[in-house]
Amino acid sequence: MTKAITIAGGGLAGLACAIRLQERGVQVTVHERKSYPLKKVCGEFLSPGGWQRLQELGAEPFLPQAPTELRRVRFYADESHSVDFALKPFALGLSRHAMDTALARRFQQLGGTLRENSKYEGEADGVTVIDARGKPGLPGESAWVGWRAYLPAGAAPTDFQSVDLVMLPVPEGYCGFSRIEDGRYNVCLVARTPVVINQLLASHPVLAGIADRLEPFAAIASFDFRNYPGPGRLGDRRSVWPPLVGDGMSRALSAGMEQAQALLENRPPRRTSTLGGFILAKSLHTLMMSAPLRQVGLRVTRVYPRIAESLFRTTRVG
Numbered sequence: 001m002t003k004a005i006t007i008a009g010g011g012l013a014g015l016a017c018a019i020r021l022q023e024r025g026v027q028v029t030v031h032e033r034k035s036y037p038l039k040k041v042c043g044e045f046l047s048p049g050g051w052q053r054l055q056e057l058g059a060e061p062f063l064p065q066a067p068t069e070l071r072r073v074r075f076y077a078d079e080s081h082s083v084d085f086a087l088k089p090f091a092l093g094l095s096r097h098a099m100d101t102a103l104a105r106r107f108q109q110l111g112g113t114l115r116e117n118s119k120y121e122g123e124a125d126g127v128t129v130i131d132a133r134g135k136p137g138l139p140g141e142s143a144w145v146g147w148r149a150y151l152p153a154g155a156a157p158t159d160f161q162s163v164d165l166v167m168l169p170v171p172e173g174y175c176g177f178s179r180i181e182d183g184r185y186n187v188c189l190v191a192r193t194p195v196v197i198n199q200l201l202a203s204h205p206v207l208a209g210i211a212d213r214l215e216p217f218a219a220i221a222s223f224d225f226r227n228y229p230g231p232g233r234l235g236d237r238r239s240v241w242p243p244l245v246g247d248g249m250s251r252a253l254s255a256g257m258e259q260a261q262a263l264l265e266n267r268p269p270r271r272t273s274t275l276g277g278f279i280l281a282k283s284l285h286t287l288m289m290s291a292p293l294r295q296v297g298l299r300v301t302r303v304y305p306r307i308a309e310s311l312f313r314t315t316r317v318g
């Protein structure tokens, strides 16, 4: 293989690939169009598999704080009916700015070249240039938007004390509250366009009760959950998984690590997730958008909490 590789995109997939190659003596240059710490829209819910990959990549010592353990979930089927269940194995709450920066520092520690504020416009060939530029933006109206805010520690409703992660529906979308390492909640909204954020915040009593305490952080417009096959494409550049069930961070790290291994062994990369898994995630996502089906999910989870736990294991431990 070539002894010099260019990676476009310094997110999770690009940096995972870069670290693995750099560890094995390949000289890697990563172009990241922004500067660290990056501002991402993300639920900041890291599956156990994702945390293991972050540790394998040697990024843990560069995290300023240990992640928070996420052990209990509250799922709202509508405005007032909810069920709590356990996450087994537990997941982690970790801010993206800490995670992406830790990977970037690890890459630099290995001698890699990181070009920040460097927009890469060339094509990828999967051999000398790898494309990890994240979700393609869509011009169309029929797309999804993401919005993220922080809820300061102490500003959460008192009944949140018994749970670490809360999921609730909003019109044409949903919202997740996830506790992160500094005690704050990450509040992440995902909804179909057209969207008026203030209307979504007013649409559920839990959100309406804390809306004036939210600190808006970042927003992204017009993306869709799709596959974008092509040579050398990694992470969201290749497949945008629905966040509710998709485990995108873990998959991005795995895809980067596998691409590096394939380059080192001079073979095509193996798929790190199956088409069946992608279809399952998209189907579950679509089902969760339906209010009657959420009610069924609520009743089933109340009677058989193990079903919710095994669904979590199936979709979020990749």
Ligand SMILES: Cc1cc2nc3c(=O)[nH]c(=O)nc-3n(C[C@H](O)[C@H](O)[C@H](O)COP(=O)(O)OP(=O)(O)OC[C@H]3O[C@@H](n4cnc5c(N)ncnc54)[C@H](O)[C@@H]3O)c2cc1C
Pocket: 008, 009, 010, 011, 012, 013, 014, 031, 032, 033, 034, 038, 040, 041, 042, 043, 044, 045, 046, 047, 118, 119, 120, 121, 132, 133, 134, 135, 145, 146, 147, 188, 189, 190, 234, 235, 236, 237, 241, 243, 246, 247, 248, 249, 250, 252
């Ligand atoms: C609303 C929302 C919530 C989510 N919540 C979760 C969650 O809670 N848990 C989870 O596991 N997953 C979640 N995901 C999915 C997860 O965020 C992604 O799957 C993951 O970030 C993909 O990593 P990546 O490296 O492929 O892309 P990214 O993290 O997007 O990285 C791509 C990088 O490329 C850079 N770039 C773009 N264009 C260029 C260019 N031309 N030149 C140079 N650099 C460029 C970008 O600035 C970016 O830093 C969520 C996704 C969304 C949309």
